[in-house]
Amino acid sequence: MRLSEAMLQDDTLSEDWRRLYLTMVGEIELLSEEYQRLATYREQSQAIFRFTQTLFGLFNVEETYRLAHELIRVWLRPDVFFIALIDDTLQRMYVPYYDEQGVRYDPVTLRLSQGIVGHVVRTKKPLLLHTEEDFRDLPRLKWGQMGRSVASAIFVPLFIRDTLRGVMAVESYLPHAFSPEDMHFLQMVGSQVIVAIEAAKLHQEVERLSFYDALTELRNRRSFERDLYVFAESADNKRPLALMMIDADDLKRFNDTYGHEAGDLLLKSIAGVLRASETESIRPYRFAGDEFVVLIKEHELPAIHQYVEHLVQHFQESELYIDTIMERVHVSIGIALYPNHVIHINDLLKAADKALYLSKSQGKHTVTFFQPY
Numbered sequence: 001m002r003l004s005e006a007m008l009q010d011d012t013l014s015e016d017w018r019r020l021y022l023t024m025v026g027e028i029e030l031l032s033e034e035y036q037r038l039a040t041y042r043e044q045s046q047a048i049f050r051f052t053q054t055l056f057g058l059f060n061v062e063e064t065y066r067l068a069h070e071l072i073r074v075w076l077r078p079d080v081f082f083i084a085l086i087d088d089t090l091q092r093m094y095v096p097y098y099d100e101q102g103v104r105y106d107p108v109t110l111r112l113s114q115g116i117v118g119h120v121v122r123t124k125k126p127l128l129l130h131t132e133e134d135f136r137d138l139p140r141l142k143w144g145q146m147g148r149s150v151a152s153a154i155f156v157p158l159f160i161r162d163t164l165r166g167v168m169a170v171e172s173y174l175p176h177a178f179s180p181e182d183m184h185f186l187q188m189v190g191s192q193v194i195v196a197i198e199a200a201k202l203h204q205e206v207e208r209l210s211f212y213d214a215l216t217e218l219r220n221r222r223s224f225e226r227d228l229y230v231f232a233e234s235a236d237n238k239r240p241l242a243l244m245m246i247d248a249d250d251l252k253r254f255n256d257t258y259g260h261e262a263g264d265l266l267l268k269s270i271a272g273v274l275r276a277s278e279t280e281s282i283r284p285y286r287f288a289g290d291e292f293v294v295l296i297k298e299h300e301l302p303a304i305h306q307y308v309e310h311l312v313q314h315f316q317e318s319e320l321y322i323d324t325i326m327e328r329v330h331v332s333i334g335i336a337l338y339p340n341h342v343i344h345i346n347d348l349l350k351a352a353d354k355a356l357y358l359s360k361s362q363g364k365h366t367v368t369f370f371q372p373y
Contacts, residue, residue: 037181044075048188055196059203064196065097068168068189076182078170080150083193084110084117085166093117093167115141117167120155124164127155128183131175151175156187158194165194213286215264216271224285224293231283231297232338232345240337241297242304243348244311245356246270248290249330249364258322269320269329277311293352301337308335308367332359336370 051071055064069081082098093110112121116138120127129135132151142150153171157164168190172178211223219227228243235241248270255263270292274284287293294311296304311333318329334356338348355370362368 041181044185044188047071047075048185048192051189052192055192058196059200061096061197061200064193064200068193069097069099071189072170072186075185076154076170076178077172078177079148079173080153080171081169083166083168085197086112086121086164093121110141115139116153116155117141117169120157120167121164124157126157126183126187127153128178128180129153129155130178148173152177154178154183154186156183156190158190160194160198165198168193216267216286218271218275218292219283219285221285221287224287224295227283227295228348229345231295232348234298235338237340239298239300240304240340241295241345241348242299243336243338243352244294244296244308245287245334245349245352246274246292246294247332247356247360248292249332249360250327251290254322254327262322265322266320266327266329269318270315270331273311273314273318273329276314277307282307293349304335304337308333312367330365332356332364333367334359334370335367341370341372 048071051067054067058064065083068083072078072081080098080100082095084093084095086092087094087109090109091112093112093114094107095110096107098105098108110117112118116127116135119138127138129138130152132149134152135150150171151173152175153169155167155169158166158168168186170178170182170186211219211226213220232241248266251263251266254266267286267290271284271286274292274294278284281298282294282296284292284294296307299307315329315331320327320329334352334354336342336348336351336355338345342348342351351370351372355368359366359368
């Protein structure tokens with residue numbers, strides 16, 4: 001028999017003492033519950049702090065989704081977790097991340113008014129739904145495991161400086177799966193997630209403007225200079241780093257005959273051919289004006305020659321229409337290899353440029369490999 005039960009059964013205690021004792025026990029239980037609540041809140045706050053530290057400087061949207069889901073799965077144990085983002089351009093709601101019991105579904109696009117997400121977008125207020133009865137007057141929208149019925153859920157709006165940017169939600173097949181404290185936790189996580197997503201998008205846009213050419217959408221000279229030294233680290237005589245310099249033979253004629261818009265079309269056409277053959281180990285750039293470069297890494301010599309032949313064939317088959325006039329796309333190419341042709345990586349560009357000069361001096365539309373001797 002516990003001490004509290006023994007004291008209550010003690011006939012020598014007065015009724016006042018019994019009431020006082022019961023009051024004290026009740027207060028102790030409340031204090032214990034409050035302590036447990038504060039301890040949980042402290043642990044959650046520490047988890048969110050670590051989560052925020054991880055997100056800082058990550059600039060990776062997909063990894064942000066994954067880390068957010070991992071954190072929420074540990075603390076809220078939902079059956080469904082998803083993030084919906086507002087696309088202002090299309091006036092749609094884009095759902096890039098939807099997971100149901102470990103199954104990741106393909107992204108979907110919704111109208112801003114669709115489902116409970118649409119309701120939260122309109123009201124800009126969070127929703128805590130305890131039972132299926134709470135869903136009765138709300139617009140339901142279901143995808144994923146169509147046979148399962150959601151019994152409780154939390155939906156929280158995601159804001160950036162008072163501007164609604166999306167909705168984060170958790171759902172459970174069980175009623176009363178979530179508490180007001182859980183909703184507060186989801187709001188705190190959501191506030192960090194939406195900032196990280198927006199920061200990642202901004203970082204990607206800054207990188208695009210800094211390292212990509214606006215006209216052709218290829219990487220630019222700055223990107224080339226950054227990649228050149230990185231790619232050179234894995235180069236050897238058997239699998240050298242190849243640098244192709246490509247020059248548009250007819251840009252001046254296009255500009256003089258048809259105007260500069262036609263010249264831009266020619267540059268875009270060349271960029272399109274290069275982009276079509278881009279891989280992780282073959283990377284094209286717009287270098288300057290009518291010059292392009294391609295870095296080919298981790299390829300043996302026969303594979304490099306095969307790629308060059310493939311590229312030349314594509315250019316030979318390329319047609320460009322200016323109004324109703326069909327024009328062929330002609331380029332000259334110079335190629336140099338590191339470390340086969342040059343000792344220092346800084347000399348690779350000069351060697352390729354010399355090979356390009358020989359191509360153009362031989363009548364253009366020609367490929368020349370650099371000859372070191």
